Amino acid sequence: MPSMEEYAKQSLSDRRNRLDRTPDELAAAISGQPAATLAKRPAEKSWAAVEVVCHLRDAEEAFHARFQMFLAMDDVQLLPADADRMAIDRQYLRCDAREAVAAFGRWRAETLQILRKLTPEQWKRGGTHPQRGRMTFDDFLSLMCWHDDNHLDQLRRAVAGQP
């Protein structure tokens, strides 16, 4: 699995294609799995498959909002997000994984629309991430590729009952 730094060396187009594939890869990873399997946590503190998908869905909405901010203002100070709290508050375990993949796919298509229209100048726009410091659109594209890989891997492990 490439790291974020390794993704950063790939072309914009390769990275965008990687993002484009994720909804189908998620759908394939949960295909044929019963709801009980998808909602089973492999360990007490490890997310179930459905929680992983819901996280990707909500993270995608958050990425989308951040990108709109990058285009509208200079160097915004981004706020931290608590993914574990979101999983509890938004009751991920009660969700249907396939519906969550569909919702993720809709958000992903909208994110890619933004990323396909950026000018070279706009790729340098960005904000300050609470943990990672200043990040441009370009950096975020690499982060999202790595984030997709990471959670796809986590999802496949969860389906197999491995934390």
Next chain:
Amino acid sequence: MPFAYYDRLTKAQKEIYRRSDGITEVRLPRPAELHPLVGSLDVALRTEKRDDTQRATERLIRGLTDALAIPPVKVEVLAARPHAKWGELHGLYTVERGKPPTIQLWMRTAKQKRVVAFRTYMRTLLHEVGHHVDYALLRLPDSFHTEGFYKRESSLFYQLVPDAARPDAKPAVTSAEDWARVPIDERLARLERTPNDLARLMRGQSDAALSRRPATEAWSAKEVVCHLRDAEEHLSGWMALILANDDPVLIEAGAAARWAEDRQYARQHAGAAWDAFGRRRDETLTLLRALTPRQWQWSGRHARRGRMTVDFLLSLMAWHDDDHVAQLRRALRGE
């Protein structure tokens, strides 16, 4: 046609009666300015707390006397109505020499001890204010129950509760702009009450009742609670963004209907959503109560609403609470 008791009046009293009967309206200069106070009273009455209702009643009556440029009155809100064979006493206006006039209002029914409906309470309040208006504004030597008197009471009611004139009348929910005229402490108190307002409405309701949509396109009570939870995260996020940035752009996240679908509100548990909303609300209140006067005026830019200060966001949240508490109540009634 005068009421039957007219014939028993003296000549001087009949003259007062006729003057009273001839005045059918009391115009408030800017009734919209009093709407937030009416909304607060509606909310306070629903808390069923006498102290809250007393304060909200005092503020509204003071607002009315100020608007009409007449002397203030002393206000007392009492619990259960006194009753006897003649019926129940709803309100009382008294004037004693050397003392300020007093309005007493009872907020509970005599026998069942139930809190009276908002509109009934408003009617009683305006009835007693009407007596004060007779003496202080219209300069009538006595205050009779004439047809004109009741029309004046109605004219005040419909200026203060304009929605009541419509067949699809809703509770007195105010706009964010109206809330913006209410003191910060009162707006914070409104926010603080909302989790309890929701709990009171949801208590004892089955999951089926909480999950039932009153119409295809109208949210169930459970969806309303999930929405309030997510909106709380979103709006407090805007506040945090304003505090961390200089005049940031406030991005509208997914539309509320999209949240409901994407996040699958219909599959969620209403009690757990209420719990999460309550925790977020506590955090919002902690953040807001720690603000300096300058920070209240910091702002962000919103595509549709323009520049919004933290102060205005608080008003927006108060209105948003009103709106959705009313929606939840309607959903449970199947409306």
